[in-house]
Amino acid sequence: MFEKPHYLVSFILDSQPQSRTLEHDAHDLDPQLAQTLLKQRFPELKDAPLSDVQVQKRTKPVDEGHDVPGHYKQP
Numbered sequence: 788m789f790e791k792p793h794y795l796v797s798f799i800l801d802s803q804p805q806s807r808t809l810e811h812d813a814h815d816l817d818p819q820l821a822q823t824l825l826k827q828r829f830p831e832l833k834d835a836p837l838s839d840v841q842v843q844k845r846t847k848p849v850d851e852g853h854d855v856p857g858h859y860k861q862p
């Protein structure tokens with residue numbers, strides 16, 4: 788059985804960088820659709836003004852996690 792692709796969606800909310808992970812059936816996910824999905828799937832973002840939305844397809848297996856972008860990790 789195939790898994791849905793995972794995407795890391797990064798954005799700016801109240802001048803702070805944020806990110807969330809989404810699953811989506813499409814091979815690619817454009818930023819406008821990602822923003823719409825974020826607002827549908829995360830109640831805290833429903834009416835939030837998001838800016839600088841960027842999408843990155845994740846290739847790691849699910850058990851390695853998808854929610855922490857590399858620039859947030861300590862060396």
